[in-house]
Amino acid sequence: MVGTSLAGDESVVDTATQVKRPIEIKWFLIGAVILVVAWLALIPLCFLVWQSFMTTATLNQPAVFTLENYERALGSADSLRLMGNSLQFAFGTSLFALALGTFFAWVNERTNTPFKSLFFAMSIIPLVIPGILFTASWIMIASPQIGIFNLVLKDLFGLSQPVFNIYSLPGMIWVDGLHYAPVAFLMVTAAFRAMDPSLEESAMMSGAPVFQIARRITLKLAWPAILASFLVLFIRAIESFEVPALLGLPVGIQVFTSAIYEAVQSYPSNIGLASAYAAVLLVLTSVAIYYQSRISSQGSRYSTVTGKGFRPRMLDIGRWRYLTGGLFILYVVLVVALPFLVLFWASLQSYYAAPSMAALKNLSFAAYGRVLDYPGFYTSVWNSTVLALGGATIVMLLTSVICWITIKTKIPGRWLLDLLASMPLVFPGIVLGLATMIFYLHFDIGIYGTLWIMMVAYVTKFLPYGMRYNSTSMVQIHKDLEESAAMSGASWFATFRRVVFPLLKPGLVAGFIYIVVVSVRELSSSILLYSPGNEVLSIMIWEFWQNGQYVELSAFGVMMIVALFCFLMVVQSVSKRFGISEN
Amino acid sequence: MLSVEKLTTIYRDGSGKQVAGAHDVEFSVPTGQLFTLLGPSGCGKTTTLRSIAGLERPSAGTIRAGNRMVYSSDMNVFVPPNQRQFGMVFQSYAIWPHMNVFENAAFPLQMRRNRPAATEIRNKVMACLEAVSLDHLAEREATKLSGGQQQRLALARALVMEPQLLLLDEPLSNLDAKLRDKMRFELKRTQRDLGLTTIYVTHDQSEALALSHEIAVMNQGRIVQIGSPRDIYERPATSFVADFIGSTNFIDGTVRGMSGEELVVDTSIGQLRVEARSRPAPGASISLSIRPEDLHLSEGAPTEQGFNRLSGVVEAKVFLGEVLDFRVEINGVSLLARAHPSLRTHVGEGINIAIDPAKCTMLATQ
Ligand SMILES: Nc1ncnc2c1ncn2[C@@H]1O[C@H](COP(=O)(O)OP(=O)(O)O)[C@@H](O)[C@H]1O
Ligand SMILES: [Mg+2]
Numbered sequence: 001m002v003g004t005s006l007a008g009d010e011s012v013v014d015t016a017t018q019v020k021r022p023i024e025i026k027w028f029l030i031g032a033v034i035l036v037v038a039w040l041a042l043i044p045l046c047f048l049v050w051q052s053f054m055t056t057a058t059l060n061q062p063a064v065f066t067l068e069n070y071e072r073a074l075g076s077a078d079s080l081r082l083m084g085n086s087l088q089f090a091f092g093t094s095l096f097a098l099a100l101g102t103f104f105a106w107v108n109e110r111t112n113t114p115f116k117s118l119f120f121a122m123s124i125i126p127l128v129i130p131g132i133l134f135t136a137s138w139i140m141i142a143s144p145q146i147g148i149f150n151l152v153l154k155d156l157f158g159l160s161q162p163v164f165n166i167y168s169l170p171g172m173i174w175v176d177g178l179h180y181a182p183v184a185f186l187m188v189t190a191a192f193r194a195m196d197p198s199l200e201e202s203a204m205m206s207g208a209p210v211f212q213i214a215r216r217i218t219l220k221l222a223w224p225a226i227l228a229s230f231l232v233l234f235i236r237a238i239e240s241f242e243v244p245a246l247l248g249l250p251v252g253i254q255v256f257t258s259a260i261y262e263a264v265q266s267y268p269s270n271i272g273l274a275s276a277y278a279a280v281l282l283v284l285t286s287v288a289i290y291y292q293s294r295i296s297s298q299g300s301r302y303s304t305v306t307g308k309g310f311r312p313r314m315l316d317i318g319r320w321r322y323l324t325g326g327l328f329i330l331y332v333v334l335v336v337a338l339p340f341l342v343l344f345w346a347s348l349q350s351y352y353a354a355p356s357m358a359a360l361k362n363l364s365f366a367a368y369g370r371v372l373d374y375p376g377f378y379t380s381v382w383n384s385t386v387l388a389l390g391g392a393t394i395v396m397l398l399t400s401v402i403c404w405i406t407i408k409t410k411i412p413g414r415w416l417l418d419l420l421a422s423m424p425l426v427f428p429g430i431v432l433g434l435a436t437m438i439f440y441l442h443f444d445i446g447i448y449g450t451l452w453i454m455m456v457a458y459v460t461k462f463l464p465y466g467m468r469y470n471s472t473s474m475v476q477i478h479k480d481l482e483e484s485a486a487m488s489g490a491s492w493f494a495t496f497r498r499v500v501f502p503l504l505k506p507g508l509v510a511g512f513i514y515i516v517v518v519s520v521r522e523l524s525s526s527i528l529l530y531s532p533g534n535e536v537l538s539i540m541i542w543e544f545w546q547n548g549q550y551v552e553l554s555a556f557g558v559m560m561i562v563a564l565f566c567f568l569m570v571v572q573s574v575s576k577r578f579g580i581s582e583n
Numbered sequence: 584m585l586s587v588e589k590l591t592t593i594y595r596d597g598s599g600k601q602v603a604g605a606h607d608v609e610f611s612v613p614t615g616q617l618f619t620l621l622g623p624s625g626c627g628k629t630t631t632l633r634s635i636a637g638l639e640r641p642s643a644g645t646i647r648a649g650n651r652m653v654y655s656s657d658m659n660v661f662v663p664p665n666q667r668q669f670g671m672v673f674q675s676y677a678i679w680p681h682m683n684v685f686e687n688a689a690f691p692l693q694m695r696r697n698r699p700a701a702t703e704i705r706n707k708v709m710a711c712l713e714a715v716s717l718d719h720l721a722e723r724e725a726t727k728l729s730g731g732q733q734q735r736l737a738l739a740r741a742l743v744m745e746p747q748l749l750l751l752d753e754p755l756s757n758l759d760a761k762l763r764d765k766m767r768f769e770l771k772r773t774q775r776d777l778g779l780t781t782i783y784v785t786h787d788q789s790e791a792l793a794l795s796h797e798i799a800v801m802n803q804g805r806i807v808q809i810g811s812p813r814d815i816y817e818r819p820a821t822s823f824v825a826d827f828i829g830s831t832n833f834i835d836g837t838v839r840g841m842s843g844e845e846l847v848v849d850t851s852i853g854q855l856r857v858e859a860r861s862r863p864a865p866g867a868s869i870s871l872s873i874r875p876e877d878l879h880l881s882e883g884a885p886t887e888q889g890f891n892r893l894s895g896v897v898e899a900k901v902f903l904g905e906v907l908d909f910r911v912e913i914n915g916v917s918l919l920a921r922a923h924p925s926l927r928t929h930v931g932e933g934i935n936i937a938i939d940p941a942k943c944t945m946l947a948t949q
Contacts, residue, residue: 480677483638484737486664487671488691488744495665498690502681 026492033401034417040460041423044435045282051438052275056268069276085248086238086255086284089172093240094233096177101184102226104331106214107324108185109192111317114325122332123182128564129339130521131179131242132541133557137339138175139246140346140550142166148342151354167251176243178335180236184229191225192218210317224295231292235285239428241524246545256281257430257524264434264528271438278431285426340561346554367555374552376535383451384520384537391458392515396508398459399466403474404500408482418467425464429524432461437528449531457525462515469511473504513571517564584780585618585635585748586611590644592634605630606804608644612797615778617771621791622801623827628784629674631801632750635782636671637664648747665694670741671750674757676733678725684736685721688712691744711739714773731762738773749774749781755790767793788828792816800824817874818860822946825872832878832918833946834871838863845940852913855891857943870946877942878920880909882928885937893936897928911936 052070057063073079108119126134142149144162153163165171195218219226244258254262256277263274317324345355347367353359371377399421405411406418424432436457440448447453477500485495501508523538530539537560544553590608593601605627612618620628633639635646637653640661646654648669653662670691679687688711692704699707712718715735720728728736734754741749754770755763771794774781785791791798792812799809800823808820819825822833836850846859848869855871863869879885885892895913902924909920911934920936928934 478675478677480673480675481679483636483664484671484673484677484740485679485690485694486638487636487667487669487750488740489665489668489694490690491665491694494694499679503679505681 029401030405030411033398033405034420036398037402037417037420037463040456040463041420044432044439044460045423045427047439047442048275048278048431048435051271052279054272056270056272058268063272066272069272070279072273073276073280082254082256082259085169085253088169089176089244089248089255090234090238092169092173093176093180093237094230096173097180097233097237098184098226098230100177100181100331101186101229102188102219104181104328105185105188105192106218107328109189110214110218111210111321111324113317113321113328115328118332119328122328122336123185126179126182126335128517128521128568129179129561130523130538130541130557131240132246132523132538132545133343133561134179134339135175135242135246136541136545136550136553136557137342139166140342140352140554141338142171146352146354148354167247167253169248169253172243172247172253175247176237176240178331179243180233181331181335183236184233187229187232188222188226191222195221228292228295231288231295235288235292235425238281238284238288239430239524241428241430241527256284257428260430260434261527271434274434275438278428278434281428281431282426285428289426340558343554343557343561346551347558349551352550367551368559371552371555371559374540376533377540379533380535380537380540383534386451387455387458387536388516388519391455391462391519392512394455394459395462395466395515396470396512399463399470399511400474400501400504400508403467403470404496407471407474408477408479421467422464424460424462427461429461429522430528432457433525433528436460436525449534451534454526454529454534454536457529458519458522461522461525462518465515465518466511469507469514470504473507474500477503513568517568520560520564584612584614584616584649585782586645586647587631587635588645588647590631590634590641590646592630592639592641594630603627603630604804605634605801608801608806610797610799610806610809612780612782614780616796617774617781617783617794619783619785619791619795619798620801621785621788621798621828624786626801627804628786628801629752630804632752632782632784635748636669636750637662637667668744668746669748669750670744670746672734672737672741672752672754674753676737676757678728678733678736680726682725683721684712684717684723684725684728687725687736688740688743691740708739708743711743712736714742715739715769730758731766734758734766735769738770742773742777742779747780749779750784751781752784753786754783756785756787763790770794792828800827802827817942818944819872820947822870822872825944825946829874830919831872831874834873834916834918836869836871838865838867838869840865846945851916852895852918853893855938855943856940857945858941860945872944872946873918873938873942875908875919875921877938878911878918879937879939880911880920880922880926880928881935881937882926883935885935887937887939890937890939891943893938895934895936897930897932897934899930909934 053065053067054063055061055066055068104119104123107113108116139147141147142164144150144165144167147162147164147166149164150162153159166175238255239257241257241261244253244255245261247253248255249258249262260274260277260281263270263277346352348363348365349359350362350364350366353362402417402421406414427435436453437448440453440456447456481499481503482495485499490498520537522536523542526536526539527542530536535543541553541556541560544550544556588609591604591606593604593606596602603625608627608631610618620631622628630639634641634654641654641656643656644654645652645657648667651662652658652660653667654660679690682690685708688708689704692699692707698704709718709721712721715738717732717735717739720732725733725736734757738754751770755766758766767790773779783791783794792815795812797809798812798815799806800815801807802823808815808824810818815824816828819828819831825831825833834850834852834855836848836855839847839849839854841847841859841862842856844859845856846863848855848857848871850871857871879887879890893913895911895918898910898912898917900910901908905924906921907924907926909922909926909928911918911920913936
């Protein structure tokens with residue numbers, strides 16, 4: 001024996017009583033987590049479904065059960081057009097984004113195209129720009145009345161009709177597709193990187209030409225991932241709100257999300273109808289998510305991961321590389337440079353005018369001053385900051401415990417917890433906003449009409465993101481690491497704090513940053529939940545747009561984009577210093 | 584020090600069906616001794632070790648360490664692993680990658696309920712790191728250690744808590760052959776110097792024979808034999824043990840009767856006198872194990888007294904450096920024999936064989 005034995009002289013009885021202290025802190029935490037998640041994800045949904053079967057209450061008529069909402073949402077001639085528009089928009093957008101993203105992913109991962117070092121940075125930028133700013137900038141580029149493209153072409157060729165009309169279904173698909181292409185780019189790139197390079201190299205040794213290899217081997221092997229990205233894009237497109245609201249509503253092209261908004265905003269507001277639309281939309285997204293998760297779980301059948309760290313040799317595509325390089329530059333111009341420049345131009349005017357020699361004389365920074373003096377500007381900055389930082393912290397902490405339960409324990413029913421925490425994935429932002437609004441209207445705990453109702457919605461909406469970041473790092477923590485802490489005498493809480501949590505840190509930080517960025521962009525849930533005095537940044541933009549204050553909107557947008565970039569730059573350099581890998 | 588009684592740990596698959604585990608494991612380890620669980624992969628060694636650690640919850644049995652009951656199904660006692668204060672070295676070493684060498688080793692002390700002062704922790708940790716020659720690397724990132732260094736750090740971390748019992752799960756299996764030999768001796772020295780009661784899990788018979796005071800051979804979740812290394816090697820209880828530990832010749836035979844204290848057995852290679860470990864009735868069929876090095880080969884007449892004498896023909900031979908393996912045919916049966924390389928008999932020539940009756944081991948029928 002070494003030294004004195006630590007516990008050797010404890011009596012048998014003493015130990016036996018220790019064991020009969022079964023309720024550990026762990027169980028309280030687990031119980032609390034389950035309650036919180038069910039509260040966030042499940043209950044608002046139940047209220048939403050309940051409301052979709054009720055008439056609107058008026059002063060002298062209480063709400064009663066009805067099927068009328070569904071008749072209107074599904075059975076009328078209008079509803080057919082609505083469904084048609086929604087599906088066309090979603091399919092068009094997702095296919096366009098997928099084609100762009102897959103093409104650039106292949107170009108970047110497999111060919112010797114020039115400017116490749118820029119690909120990643122440039123293609124991630126659109127993810128940072130809020131959708132409403134991107135859409136507004138494209139209105140300034142291609143609207144029939146004020147669009148720069150149209151004005152320039154009219155001047156050049158003396159046309160009487162505008163060439164582009166952004167206020168149309170193709171226009172909507174174009175704008176949203178450009179904006180979502182990076183999502184496809186990132187997903188397909190990941191699939192290409194996971195591929196065993198020797199599969200393509202052996203095709204090359206068999207004498208296959210470059211484009212044959214791409215078509216017959218690379219794309220075929222990446223097919224499950226491509227299909228999965230298509231479904232992800234489809235979901236994003238069908239729940240997209242900014243583009244349909246700004247481009248579709250002015251000309252009467254309604255999709256489900258904008259129809260929900262109109263039904264709530266109409267006077268008197270028709271919550272029942274909005275809920276019925278929301279229920280239909282939920283069915284669509286659920287089906288898409290179901291197929292996507294099936295593809296992902298079948299993925300192992302196609303699995304081509306070898307774990308070898310090397311990248312395949314780049315294919316020499318000869319002179320084609322000037323074309324691919326040129327296309328990439330064009331994409332960057334359309335998605336990053338042009339929108340930003342247009343906003344910047346507009347922000348320097350006193351009232352909106354297309355670029356011209358005359359307008360050049362009126363440049364001033366006055367709009368920036370007006371925005372800074374705008375009532376509520378600082379409040380909205382503060383509100384957005386609180387929501388972004390607070391929401392991201394809550395989500396990452398909560399999901400770290402959820403992931404620990406679902407991945408590291410054998411507690412029966414843990415799949416249910418996983419399901420609940422991932423469920424908000426099927427909630428389009430506007431549906432979540434609607435459900436949250438209904439719930440806290442009927443179940444008054446004093447947060448309706450305050451900032452906190454938005455916090456609740458944000459936390460709910462971003463739970464699945466937290467789950468994804470945390471579970472990725474959680475599965476990498478070998479159970480020996482926890483068990484050896486237990487053998488060293490650490491309690492469950494100490495093990496979590498000293499071993500699990502620090503090992504999760506890279507994932508926690510990356511997830512935190514991601515959630516901060518998407519929170520600042522968030523519009524579609526906030527739009528139904530904010531009240532005067534509780535505006536956030538994206539709502540400010542929305543209000544500028546509604547008031548026709550394009551110049552102020554542009555100045556505000558430029559400041560916001562610059563601020564988001566500075567945030568990301570700081571984060572990147574800080575995380576490099578501390579060796580935190582970002583994804 | 585440690586006593587394990589009727590320990591049963593069962594794994595169940597999704598539908599609740601019993602799949603594997605350890606059954607009715609029973610052994611005890613005196614203070615300061617190194618006890619080895621030996622057996623092929625999947626036989627339940629790790630399961631047994633983890634049950635002792637408290638990382639698996641057994642379904643039945645009793646585990647007592649010193650005078651402390653840590654598990655008993657009858658008395659409904661289960662001390663959680665973090666209160667057992669056993670040191671454990673995992674097969675993967677489980678070095679925490681976010682802590683440096685010192686922090687890894689200091690962790691168990693920081694977890695004590697009455698946490699020692701910082702200087703005391705520092706002294707104890709450095710003493711342990713010195714014991715495993717890692718003191719000069721105390722500030723190094725744990726991820727920047729070689730395999731051997733990780734193994735020693737894992738050991739230091741287990742030692743720093745001055746455990747009642749040290750549990751080692753295949754601690755050398757992740758090292759290359761050279762390093763394994765070196766670490767084997769260091770491990771043995773540390774264990775002996777500190778007088779640590781140790782349970783050692785391995786599937787490597789030479790490791791077990793070299794290190795242990797006592798060995799338990801396991802197969803399919805059960806212990807089949809417990810004994811000293813010499814016992815296990817020289818007197819395997821079953822054909823499984825004989826086969827698993829070293830190589831051996833199996834010979835089946837029928838009991839003819841007793842001759843003095845020895846059993847006379849008719850076998851396919853002729854009549855053999857065998858040391859009687861039990862007294863089976865004449866006519867019973869039994870199985871014998873004879874180690875290759877116990878077949879004494881000679882070209883002339885054997886000189887050994889009281890040995891069984893046989894003759895055969897050399898079928899094949901393989902030169903292995905310090906020994907020469909012969910395949911000898913006797914009455915149509917091939918036996919493996921190990922001889923000194925100075926024996927020059929050619930293939931096809933006749934040869935004499937002498938076997939000590941004490942080295943003909945009767946095996947239990949399974
Ligand atoms: N967590 C588990 N669930 C189900 N079966 C297990 C588990 N761990 C081990 N087993 C099975 O129990 C048997 C014994 O395993 P183990 O004790 O790890 O063997 P070894 O002797 O190689 O250490 C094996 O068949 C193994 O597949
Ligand atoms: Mg094992």
